[in-house]
Amino acid sequence: MKIAALALMLPLTAAFATPDPVLACGLGGEAERIAYVDTLKLYQKASPLTDDEETAVLRGLQRAVQHRCSRAATVLFFIKLSALSDPPGDAAVEELHGLIQEANALDEGWLEAGNLYLLKSTRYYAPDTALAALKRAADKGDLNAMELLIQWYDGTLASGKPDPEQAEFWRSAARKGLRGVDVRSAGQICAEAWAAYRNGLAALDRKDVQAASRILDRGLEILGDAYFHDDLIDDTGMSLVLAQSEEKRGRLDVAANIKSRVLGSRLAAFREKNECSDKPKAQ
Known part of the structure; x- marks a missing residue:
């Protein structure tokens, strides 16, 4: 699995479109946090990762997920998502769902949850659950989630239900920017x-x-x-x-x-x- 270019996908997640929390791990203390930071630095290096470095990144992220480090499950989710076959295998989808549950337990990864529950080719396809997750992401200030909600309510998203009033509500929220800040020139x-x-x-x-x-x-x-x-x-x-x-x-x-x-x-x-x-x- 080549993961060096996957940083290009990360901005599409709620994790990197919202205000940045202090990086922390719920378990393991400072030692785990430092190990997690080192993993992220390796992941973001400018040059392509070697096979050994890729292995180190995956193991580091898996350990960070186990220690409930912020955003670790979301980062690993997109790495795994990029390797999905079409149609995706059951085991891979189960792993993705597990990562979403880990992220949601930390009140993260709601945009990713919304996208997962909109995948019709999996057993987790659940439009109502996806909508709730997208709203949670949008309420936390995620512009990507707001855009999906606009598509949901204006009828351009296949699973959505047209509602012009709701579509305009989310357009207005997106125009004002994250966290309800008034528009400035x-x-x-x-x-x-x-x-x-x-x-x-x-x-x-x-x-x-x-x-x-x-x-x-x-x-x-x-x-x-x-x-x-x-x-x-x-x-x-x-x-x-x-x-x-x-x-x-x-x-x-x-x-x-x-x-x-x-x-x-x-x-x-x-x-x-x-x-x-x-x-x-x-x-």
């Missing part, structure tokens, strides 16, 4: 987020990593999820999880540099869909 978002980005880089240049981290956090908060669009392949959510982990380990310089890359990447994505000058004027 693209120019305002651009000006404020770019200012934070530049100031954060300046703080890094003068080695003031604490100030840089605070400024970059503010820039990420200002930008929020306004950068996200349907064509975007976005793996920055996991990068922020790693940044938070580095902060807990006292490596503030590493964390701040990760945040600067994430904010820069998200600003670039924002500019793909909005007019945004590299040197915006403050508004």
Whole structure:
């Protein structure tokens, strides 16, 4: 199983489209959390994984699931999903369902649950259960789940039931962005987020990593999820999880540099869909 390219699938999950929790493991304490972080770093390496590294990633994620580490079941779900045959075998589907149950027990993976329960080729096909899972994901701020709900209620999703009022409700929720934030002008978002980005880089240049981290956090908060669009392949959510982990380990310089890359990447994505000058004027 070649898994190096699977990071491209991860942004489609609720795990990386929602606010990033502190990476933690419910069992095993700090040692398990550090082992999990190391597994994620290996998974996200730029070069293709060797066979031994692939094995290490799979074993590391399986161990993380057993120790109830946040997002581990969701990451492993998509790795396993990518290897499904068509039609999928019963054993593989059972494994996917088990991972979804592990994720849902941590109040994660609701978008993935919705997708699994919409697979007509499996015994878990259950549109009503899928709808409930998608609503749970959307209530937690998942734009992908909102988009599926729009398709569900406007009749473009095969399993859905047309309901124009509900379709408009979720369109409105998606327009407002995650967590119910009011819509701001693209120019305002651009000006404020770019200012934070530049100031954060300046703080890094003068080695003031604490100030840089605070400024970059503010820039990420200002930008929020306004950068996200349907064509975007976005793996920055996991990068922020790693940044938070580095902060807990006292490596503030590493964390701040990760945040600067994430904010820069998200600003670039924002500019793909909005007019945004590299040197915006403050508004």
